[in-house]
Amino acid sequence: MSALQYHAKQAPGIWHNNPALVQLLGLSPLLAVSTSLANGLALGLASLIVLVLASLTVALSQHLHSSQWRFVFYMFVLAVFTTLIDNFLQRFYYPLYRELGIYVPLISCNMALLLHLETRSLHKPVLNVLYSALVTGSGYLLAIVSFAAVRELLIEGQIGSNWMLLMPATMAQDSSMAANNSPEFSHFARLAPAALILLGLLLALKNAVLPTLQPLPDLNANTPVKRARVTGKIHAP
Numbered sequence: 001m002s003a004l005q006y007h008a009k010q011a012p013g014i015w016h017n018n019p020a021l022v023q024l025l026g027l028s029p030l031l032a033v034s035t036s037l038a039n040g041l042a043l044g045l046a047s048l049i050v051l052v053l054a055s056l057t058v059a060l061s062q063h064l065h066s067s068q069w070r071f072v073f074y075m076f077v078l079a080v081f082t083t084l085i086d087n088f089l090q091r092f093y094y095p096l097y098r099e100l101g102i103y104v105p106l107i108s109c110n111m112a113l114l115l116h117l118e119t120r121s122l123h124k125p126v127l128n129v130l131y132s133a134l135v136t137g138s139g140y141l142l143a144i145v146s147f148a149a150v151r152e153l154l155i156e157g158q159i160g161s162n163w164m165l166l167m168p169a170t171m172a173q174d175s176s177m178a179a180n181n182s183p184e185f186s187h188f189a190r191l192a193p194a195a196l197i198l199l200g201l202l203l204a205l206k207n208a209v210l211p212t213l214q215p216l217p218d219l220n221a222n223t224p225v226k227r228a229r230v231t232g233k234i235h236a237p
Helices: 003-009 027-032 037-060 067-092 094-103 105-109 111-120 126-156 176-181 192-209
Strands: none
Touching: 027 037, 027 094, 027 105, 027 126, 027 192, 037 067, 037 094, 037 105, 037 111, 037 126, 067 094, 067 105, 067 111, 094 105, 105 111, 111 126, 126 192
16 A cells, blocks of 8 residues: 555545645645745635535536546546636636646646545545545645745745735736835745755654654555464365
């Protein structure tokens, strides 16, 4: 049993079974858009909404599709709700939509969401499916928001420098140009290598200060095989 299979079978949790900080899934958008708190909050909320709606759809329509084509159905459901979120952001939050870029459509390919649909949305009561989707999505939201806040603090020297992006385009002006003209506290923190280093430090701090509630067993250990003792007489045919 792999580490991914082990964590997938555990109960969902915001902290002890976090999809990003424990299962290490969905790291590409986390590393790419985490240059500001506004970007991380927006992408985390979008992922949470897509996960909840997709989980409920799969749970309510599991009798309508074949088990052999279930992953195709998962991708289709995720693509539908991701497209709705993408169009909504493009219509009402265009400056924010432009900042997030390709990573809004890529929500439909997030492995954390796909694995959750496979392990938490089939053959379970609807209320349990809703609860597990909210917990898993909140965990991913917490991870990306925390990481984005720390990274923006290193880049800009403050948190919430482009908070105007969270307001509808009809109520706020595009503040991206003003944010780009502001002096940076650390340019290196904006680069991809810095994001990887910061994520590694965050994971090390998490494991040192607040370890997981249920430690991962030795997955490479061989389980000893017990010899079966046969008693009685064996009669020849």
